[in-house]
Amino acid sequence: MSKAKISLAGVSKSYISENEVTQALHKINLDFYFGEFVAITGESGGGKSTLLNVIGGMTGYDDGEMYVDGEPTFQYDDADWEEYRRRKVGYIFQDYSLIGHYTVLDNIVSGLFAMGKSKEEAESLAMTYIEKVGLKGYETHPANELSSGQKQRLSIARALAKQTGVILADEPTGNLDSETGLSIVKLLKEISKECLVIMVTHNYEQVEPYVTRKIRLHEGVIISDIQVRESKENKSDEKAGTADTGEVVSSSVSTEKNGKKETAESDEAAKYTDTWYAKFFVMLNLKTQRAKAMLFTLFLIVVSAVSFVLIGELNLKSDDICTKNYDGLAFARQSDKRISVKKKNGKKITADDIKQIKKIRYIENVDSCDYANDINYYIIEDRDYEMQYGMQITQREIQGSATPAFLKDDKFMLSTDCITKDDLKKGELPKKMDEVVMYSDDDKLIGKEMDCYFSAYNIWDGDDYIKCTVKVTGILKKKTTQVYFTKELCNMLSMNLDSSDFRLLYDYDVSMGDYKAKRKFIPVINNELKGNEVTLSKNLNGDYPGDGKHKLRIQKLDENGKADGDYIEEEMEVLSKKNEDSRNFMEVSREFFYKYYSPKYLQASVYIANYAKTDYILKKLEKSGYYAVSTYRAGATSKSDTKEQQRLVIIGICTAGLVVMFIAGFLILRAMMTLNVKEYIVFRFIGMKKGVLRRINYIELAIYCVIAMVVALVLAFILRLAGVGFITDITWYYRFGTYICFVLYNILLCAVTAMGFNHYVKRRFHQ
Template identity: 30%
Template sequence: MQLRQSIEFRGKEMIKLRNLSKFYYSKGIIASGLSRINLDLEMGEFVVITGESGSGKSTLINVISGLDTYEEGEMYIEGQETSHYSVGDFEEYRKKYIANIFQNFNLVSSYTVYQNIELILLIEGRSSADVKDKVNDIIDKVGLTEYRNTKVSKLSGGQKQRVAIARALAKETPIIVADEPTGNLDSESAEIVVRLLSELSKDRLVIVVTHNYDQFEKYATRRIKLNDGKLNEDDKIKAVENSEDMKPTEFDKIKAASKLKLGFRNTFNLIPKFLLTLFVFLFLVFAVASQYTSYKAQNDTLNNLGFNSFFMNGTDDRIVFKKQDNTPLTDADYEQVKKLKNVARIEKNDLILDTNVYIEGESTNLDGYPASRENMPKKLVAGRLPEADDEIVVSYYSFNKPQGEPKAIFDDNLKINLDGGGTIKCKIVGLAVKDSNTISLSGASTLHMSEALLQSIKNSALRRVTNVELTINGKKAPSSEGSMQLVANEKVPAGNAFVTEEVDAFYDNGVSKGKKIDIQAKNIYYTDTITVTSQNTYNKSNYKRLLGTEDEYDMVSGKIYISPQDYNYIFEKPDYQSSVFIKDTDDDKLAAVEKELDKLGYKTISLKKAKTSMDELSIINLIRVPMFVIMTVAIFFICYFVIKLILKSRGVYFSILRMLGLDMKSIKQVLDIEMLTIIHIAYGLFMGFAYLVKIKVVDVTTIQNMVKFFALSDYIILYIIVIAMSLIISRKFAKALFKSSAMNSYREGAQ
């Protein structure tokens, strides 16, 4: 290394580096960016840093600027150590000491020339009115007067460089750091810029990185040459003239009015981004309103009709019971309940009593509610009693007879479509007519099945009320219909999974094969987890072979297929809630059964009483309230992931704000203003649309039903919910911006 120290320097020491090193980490590989750099940089110097590409020039000035971190050694600013600096300390340092001229300009492309220069002054706490003359003078100084109101995205490379220089001039800091400031300029413009930087160095420290030292040679006071991250040469060429040093910038916090101005400006300056975000927020408002309306409508129905709107099998002889400690029911419990007076039978699979099952065939389509064979009619009008597990007897009311001749129904190839995905083959072998004096279920048929079929349907029904969450490569992903839905498939070996191509995207190398996927199932009764291994990724060319299906690809894509054993492990659980059917529904005798059940430690709901009394809502609310919350959270995450993709393009903008010295809190507030502005527009459109529906200018049945259940208090509650959700989305995105240094955040956003 060649160091020349013969020339006497008289400037004030500003920056001192001692054994400073910088490392980069990538996929387990450590690379050295800078190695044990020692430098003293003083006010009044015009320092030119040269070296080959990859020698560490940009890394050095990024560290000096506080845009990037260092791992070893020390950097002193006016004698103060910086190794202990936090993110906030470096932001204050950049704001107070540094004006950057970036190689890639780092301008806000959607802003005009004026707005880009004004931005740095707003960040310093000045008002728009106060800086107007100064901004215009600087624009004139760099020769961009006619482009004052032109968006930067429409400028040439040379013009953008002049905007970047103008922004640095506006900041008036003691240190100017320029990365290839003449790289995009013609020789005449380059000479003007170099001469301007030389003049600025009289009372500042100016540090320039360049590949073309000849342009700076007659102005530079010092030349530093790097090679492979090491200081190779340090030539002090000219003495520093004595002059009054520029002081660190005095600044206030950015004004509230400026934050509002930036927030509103960012909302509308990119119209496609604004419209996309508005569309997502409109979906958020309408989706949450729909869920809230559904919840209110169920309340209204329950208050008027009792539980029958939820417990579809609402016969007077049914009493729903569960343990008070919410543990599973056992055979001992059932034996205990069977011994009570007035008990006719127990239906263990309580959940399926209220599950409507659809059976489809080539010529047969019917639906009904499943039930065990124990209470199956013994007298059939056609066919025979079932023998095999897949055989079903249908009992129906005379006014609701299945369509088609019995023989055609018996000979048809039938299947049951399950809520959780997949089908079960079945066969109808007998038909029976119900007693017309016991009509229930709105005249629906009853499907008498084997315990094996009932268990499959119960598992499917349980899937409907269970929240499933996947953990893939350490990242959470909800499993729901249309998005990574779990489906049982006999072609999948136990402990494995055939996954959609979306799963591969969770890994940097785009390959999930051999990786673990954690599946967590959670509902109001239990939480359970199973781990499977991604064995194959199916796509349009191989899905028929892997899954053994002839369905169209759109019908199978987006799902995760696991073995029936693993699927049943998650959803084949003990009964937590069952129903007892009594012989005599007299009020006193019914109350006596309830009293005995209470003594034995069970919670009960009498469906007969529920029709007129709503004192017992606990069991329903155990399901309804969590389901409302789950659906609302699902809507939130759908919107968050979409908005995150939209806002990713804004990552560069917010990284630029960080580079210019805007603090974390203010950036979050600017983003909050942007998100709140759009959500208020979306909510205003929703309110306007609801009003037009209410006065019948617009005739949309769905919205009419929604408006019918909304009072003023409900609009306020909805407003609070969507505002809170928009703020959470904003804060989650803002938090991600500050996980790394300003330079790393910029690189990630620019990719």
């Protein structure tokens, strides 16, 4: 007889549990030859399946030696046994071990891909053996739609297509009715003419007419090995032995023997790398398991969305500005989007400067009237202010008076620098000092005159206010409470910060040779006055200097508000007409005002899209030649212990949430993946490389993860457009580094899950 295909010499195998050692095989000596159809029988637990697993390289042995084509296997490592299963043996299982969602063709092709076959060769071989086992016409049918007999025939075709020369069948008829089982036995008998078939069975009577040899095991020991009938001598024994797709690769043998053949195959299928095979199976799984793909993707969308929020919130709370109180002493307008800028060369800010600044990303508006941006306005009665009536005692009489009571100090001036003609729904931009544009549902508001009051506690005294009658010239498209004023009005009201000191001199004392009263006034323009005419406030009360001619001392101030040179005296005509401003204002003619004052435009207010971009814009402005300061940071100077505690609590909750979600996500994802663990074990049984299996898991989860992250980001963008507050704040704080953290968190979760599942598959396979 020819050389044994597989030989076992004194092979023993034991299983060790916590309390005992069970010997499954004891000193097994067997030789198996090409062309045999061997039946292994015995009671349950007698060692039949263990013997088959040892022969198939699925279970290692403890003692003795197993020879394959005359070569020992004692030195085999995991990679060698993997190669052995891939190229030397084909499996037929009692439960078929098919991939149910794969088609008949794909089930066979997957086994051939495990051997490294090219796509064309694999499909050609698969079609040959599909026809051979009687499944022609079922190529595109999913395996889970086949009958039991058809499933077993498919399992046989998958094993035969590998052309290994050895077929191992573990109870192949156990789940079949007698008639179908008999047809499978007959098929195996026919197959045994071309290879070695070793079958484990409990129903020896069914297979007795067809097998050539019967081996009986009892408690791990061979009690009989009977030649039932002679096997047909197969003259192509040696040819078949060398027609395998390759010998087992070990550290010291086989490489040289089959080197030429393996090199030829490698050259032929150079493009079919492990990564190519992994991608093929990933695409096949996505195509045939849409429900699974949807389930994983939906779960990861939830994880991605929550992680996006938590990471964004952590990033937002990394700025401790949220723990500070705003005092408004430096800048009355409490806006975290405002930046005050000056040119480093000390020159005025021009229209060209404004155009240049607006080119910086995230800058929305630039107002050259910076100081006026801290002046409050009150234009709608009963919304912004209400009139209070009472009695006022003057030097001459007691009379009724009405004074404004300001309801809210939340509206601040902006000049027409911040709007264009395109912002108007109707009308035109203001041209004269007392003209404004605002939003209204009523277009008839255009042309209407309205009383408007102004106050500025960080420019004037706290109780000072001025009244102007303004005319509406345009209606804004965008619904807003913001009113836009002319640059002339803005500069006039803020001149007290960067102009001159005006003191009205009266009550001359001859003995002193000087004026007793040198009251300081803030000049404002009254278009009805001419020359040196002035009106004073009716609220001046007992300090009123009286009508007639008085001298006004004017002294220029430097940029720090200090006297700059000698003063000038002008003779003024105080009219009997009283204005309705607070007592520290003096109304003067336009020509007199501009005689001593001209707008300097040394400082501008820049408004950005969101506070999160403050540092970025400050750096850009500094590089462009400007001194820049965030008015919000300048005003938020005092810390709040309560706010700091809240910030730390939120940081702790977000951090804990990310950790808990990572652990829970890992456990849930792995549990979901274990539902398909049998498929991966089947792949391992048919010899698929561990590297390919690992890549399949990594690539699949990576695809789900990328889709989930993209969906989460799109959802965040949509919610931001919809104006959802906390999402808007979070997205503004997302920078390149934050996005990297978001991506790494989700990718790491999937990578750790895939790694854990790969280890789980490995343990299950060895079990």
